Amino acid sequence: xxxxxxxxxxxxxxxxxxxxxxxxxxxxxxxxxxxxxxxxxxxxxxxxxxxxxxxxxxxxxxxxxxxxxxxxxxxxxxxxxxxxxxxxxxxxxxxxxxxxxxxxxxxxxxxxxxxxxxxxxxxxxxxxxxxxx
Amino acid sequence: xxxxxxxxxxxxxxxxxxxxxxxxxxxxxxxxxxxxxxxxxxxxxxxxxxxxxxxxxxxxxxxxxxxxxxxxxxxxxxxxxxxxxxxxxxxxxxxxxxxxxxxxxxxxxxxxxxxxxxxxxxxxxxxxxxxxxxxxxxxxxxxxxxxxxxxxxxxxxxxxxxxxxxxxxxxxxxxxxxxxxxxxxxxxxxxxxxxxxxxxxxxxxxxxxxxxxxxxxxxxxxxxxxxxxxxxxxxxxxxxxxxxxxxxxxxxxxxxxxxxxxxxxxxxxxxxxxxxxxxxxxxxxxxxxxxxxxxxxxxxxxxxxxxxxxxxxxxxxxxxxxxxxxxxxxxxxxxxxxxxxxxxxxxxxxxxxxxxxxxxxxxxxxxxxxxxxxxxxxxxxxx
Numbered sequence: 001x002x003x004x005x006x007x008x009x010x011x012x013x014x015x016x017x018x019x020x021x022x023x024x025x026x027x028x029x030x031x032x033x034x035x036x037x038x039x040x041x042x043x044x045x046x047x048x049x050x051x052x053x054x055x056x057x058x059x060x061x062x063x064x065x066x067x068x069x070x071x072x073x074x075x076x077x078x079x080x081x082x083x084x085x086x087x088x089x090x091x092x093x094x095x096x097x098x099x100x101x102x103x104x105x106x107x108x109x110x111x112x113x114x115x116x117x118x119x120x121x122x123x124x125x126x127x128x129x130x131x132x133x
Numbered sequence: 134x135x136x137x138x139x140x141x142x143x144x145x146x147x148x149x150x151x152x153x154x155x156x157x158x159x160x161x162x163x164x165x166x167x168x169x170x171x172x173x174x175x176x177x178x179x180x181x182x183x184x185x186x187x188x189x190x191x192x193x194x195x196x197x198x199x200x201x202x203x204x205x206x207x208x209x210x211x212x213x214x215x216x217x218x219x220x221x222x223x224x225x226x227x228x229x230x231x232x233x234x235x236x237x238x239x240x241x242x243x244x245x246x247x248x249x250x251x252x253x254x255x256x257x258x259x260x261x262x263x264x265x266x267x268x269x270x271x272x273x274x275x276x277x278x279x280x281x282x283x284x285x286x287x288x289x290x291x292x293x294x295x296x297x298x299x300x301x302x303x304x305x306x307x308x309x310x311x312x313x314x315x316x317x318x319x320x321x322x323x324x325x326x327x328x329x330x331x332x333x334x335x336x337x338x339x340x341x342x343x344x345x346x347x348x349x350x351x352x353x354x355x356x357x358x359x360x361x362x363x364x365x366x367x368x369x370x371x372x373x374x375x376x377x378x379x380x381x382x383x384x385x386x387x388x389x390x391x392x393x394x395x396x397x398x399x400x401x402x403x404x405x406x407x408x409x410x411x412x413x414x415x416x417x418x419x420x421x422x423x424x425x426x427x428x429x430x431x432x433x434x435x436x437x438x439x440x441x442x443x444x445x446x447x448x449x450x451x452x453x454x455x456x457x458x459x460x461x462x463x464x465x466x467x468x469x470x471x472x473x474x475x476x477x478x479x480x481x482x483x484x485x486x487x488x489x490x491x492x493x494x495x496x497x498x499x500x501x502x503x504x505x506x507x508x509x510x511x512x513x514x515x516x
Contacts, residue, residue, distance in 0.1 A: 002292075031477075053374070075505075081184065081395055081407060081474045081476075081477055082474045082475075082476035082477060083185075083186075083308045083407075083471060083473060083474045084471040084472065084474075085311075085318075085320075085399075085470065085472055086470075087468075087469060087470040088310060088311070088318040088319075088320050088469070088470030089311050089318065090311065091309075091468070097458070099458075099472075101476065102475040102476040102479065103476050116311070119306075119311060119400040120310060120311045120400065122186065122397035122398055122399055122405070122407075122472075123253050123395065123397060124237065124398065125397075133350030
């Protein structure tokens with residue numbers, strides 16, 4: 001999720017409080033915070049359900065905006081040569097070879113963004129995209 | 134009476150626009166309800182093709198001489214080292230050579246850049262001699278300001294290739310792609326019944342001088358490829374069950390297309406290059422007809438475990454099963470995928486078929502047949 005900090009809370013130790021007092025696991029993936037201005041933090045949060053719920057209540061009490069994030073895979077299809085290197089590591093059926101045409105078919109709705117295709121593609125045609133829902 | 138056709142007779146039909154040309158997939162389907170005698174009667178040429186990563190590839194270029202001239206002793210193109218140990222401005226770009234700071238960029242990318250007409254930066258140095266006084270040079274070169282671009286690939290078009298799996302507990306990054314642990318996937322790399330050397334397994338019609346489709350233009354088989362062997366075990370249809378014969382090929386890269394030569398990078402392995410090759414096989418007689426009729430289910434290949442040293446064989450399968458998307462090994466269903474592109478191979482076989490039908494491509498009878506009974510040495514490690 002993306003946390004948006006209003007300028008008045010940027011100097012508060014919000015991540016510390018989340019971990020220390022609400023007992024949730026925080027994994028910071030990206031941070032863009034400058035003192036005295038608005039800030040953004042891209043995090044993963046995990047923990048017991050009641051702890052996570054309390055953490056969310058705490059964040060709202062501090063006027064921190066919360067937006068769920070969708071990790072998606074972007075596929076640059078035009079240069080694809082339709083080998084199957086990505087198909088071999090895609091276990092959710094998002095990348096499949098059409099049995100007749102032998103062309104690669106990408107179904108984004110099946111993709112769970114496990115990211116294995118990014119390294120498997122010999123032409124480097126996949127990239128990870130963080131979009132805010 | 135048994136059908137016998139010569140290269141000359143078939144070429145005459147091609148020139149008249151009367152040759153009957155099928156792709157290897159089409160003739161495999163025809164073979165379901167036609168005998169070899171009928172196929173030999175009706176079909177003149179069968180087109181085969183492959184489009185896969187072929188590491189043993191590269192390109193000679195001649196950059197032209199500067200004034201004053203240099204005898205290049207060390208050279209890089211866009212930072213990628215290239216071979217210099219030949220004449221003053223002759224260079225060989227090895228497809229798998231890496232940029233020292235960027236493992237995902239290498240010789241194949243330079244080759245693709247030059248074929249595409251893009252500028253490439255040349256840096257070279259030398260000690261300087263009386264006849265070649267210049268000691269360093271920095272300039273940009275491209276397809277139009279250099280002399281020759283001769284693609285010469287010492288080993289392409291492998292006759293069959295084993296399937297790669299990984300029985301270890303860790304992911305293996307290989308030239309056969311990312312191999313997931315505990316038999317997580319199975320990767321193969323040929324075009325099966327469309328593959329050139331599987332349709333003429335004894336190389337009766339393919340030898341030195343054979344005209345082929347290479348990278349989008351007409352090229353030639355220049356020699357047998359490195360690691361060429363004819364002693365591999367054959368299955369009941371006469372097809373080797375693992376990698377066997379290979380071809381060295383040559384062609385004018387300045388006429389090639391980036392659609393059929395494509396740089397590739399395999400994670401934690403390195404750079405390789407997709408090469409598109411198409412080979413026409415004349416149906417000279419019934420025996421060759423029987424060969425080109427081969428179907429995916431009749432082509433066996435071995436399965437090797439890349440998770441253990443020496444890549445031990447752990448099973449066998451066939452291309453019909455591989456292309457179904459799943460094989461069963463040790464009681465486990467394993468997802469399969471190809472590293473070579475059947476889509477592109479079909480495109481090449483189709484182009485070659487059209488050229489033969491139109492009479493713009495003629496067959497060449499080999500000027501030298503390749504050796505039989507050739508084995509393969511392993512390295513004898515001595516002190």
